[in-house]
Amino acid sequence: MLLSKEVRLTTASSTPMDLTSRPTQDTYVFMCCNVRENKLACGNARDRDRMLDYFRQAILARQADFQPGRRVKVNPSGCLSHCAQGPTVVIFPDNVWYRCRTIEDIDAIVDQHLVQGTPVTHLTLP
Numbered sequence: 001m002l003l004s005k006e007v008r009l010t011t012a013s014s015t016p017m018d019l020t021s022r023p024t025q026d027t028y029v030f031m032c033c034n035v036r037e038n039k040l041a042c043g044n045a046r047d048r049d050r051m052l053d054y055f056r057q058a059i060l061a062r063q064a065d066f067q068p069g070r071r072v073k074v075n076p077s078g079c080l081s082h083c084a085q086g087p088t089v090v091i092f093p094d095n096v097w098y099r100c101r102t103i104e105d106i107d108a109i110v111d112q113h114l115v116q117g118t119p120v121t122h123l124t125l126p
């Protein structure tokens with residue numbers, strides 16, 4: 001599923017969030033998997049397929065740790081307009097944007113943000 005133009009233009013809030021008090025609802029993780037022939041897209045350089053698959057497996061592995069009834073879905077997206085800092089990941093409805101370059105970054109986002117409800121500040125994008 002690709003993001004709509006309106007959603008792609010949304011920027012991250014600089015206000016700290018308390019993600020633990022939100023009501024149970026689905027969460028959508030979008031990872032830029034954009035590919036361009038000129039190799040400037042963040043998805044080109046950093047093994048996007050392996051990263052996307054790892055993200056999905058990490059979610060499945062932690063499924064029991066999410067709030068009951070909450071579903072977390074990981075989807076590839078087109079360009080999210082943070083190409084030089086990518087691969088870019090954005091989490092909705094939280095509207096938190098991340099630079100996600102390694103599987104350790106994915107582990108931190110899954111554990112700290114998606115399970116514990118606290119953004120991973122050292123990976124967030126402005």
Ligand code: FES
Nearest residue numbers: 032042079080083
């Ligand atoms: S190519 Fe990934 S954010 Fe632009």
